[in-house]
Amino acid sequence: MKAYDKIIESKDDIFKIANRYQLNFEDIERAKQYAFGKGVLQNQFIPDLRMAQSWQRMALGEEIDSDEVLLKHEILESELVINQGVNQLDAHKIAQNEYPWSIIITKGDKKK
Structure with missing residues (x-):
């Protein structure tokens, strides 16, 4: 998916997101590589346009x-x-219990 490639090619997104949410740079970088990256976890997930x-x-x-x-x-x-x-399956279940993104997106969103 081209959107995933664009995300991986981006150089300043991690810094911007870490600053915006006051989160650790390394955590954002790891999450980006995990969700969108190629390498150790290459092709682990089916690309999701909503995530991109x-x-x-x-x-x-x-x-x-x-x-x-x-x-x-x-x-x-x-x-x-x-x-x-x-x-991965157990980790996803734990993360979904704590941060149920897929449930929230089905209920609709609001601009911040």
């Missing part, structure tokens, strides 16, 4: 309410999988 759009909105400062939930979901899931060795 969410990331792009955050990078532009045009986020909607659910975007921060997605970000925190991906930070937690990537932490569990990459740093703690939890399998």
Whole structure:
């Protein structure tokens, strides 16, 4: 998906998102590589246009309410999988319980 390639090629999105949400740069970078990247976790996920759009909105400062939930979901899931060795399915369930992005997006969004 071209949107994923554009996200991976971006150089300043991590810094902008980390500053906007006052989150750790390394956590944002890990979440980005985990959700959109190629490499160790290459082709792990089916590309999701809504995730790509969410990331792009955050990078532009045009986020909607659910975007921060997605970000925190991906930070937690990537932490569990990459740093703690939890399998992806279990990590996703844990992250979904804490930050239920897919449920929230089905209910609609509002601009921040």
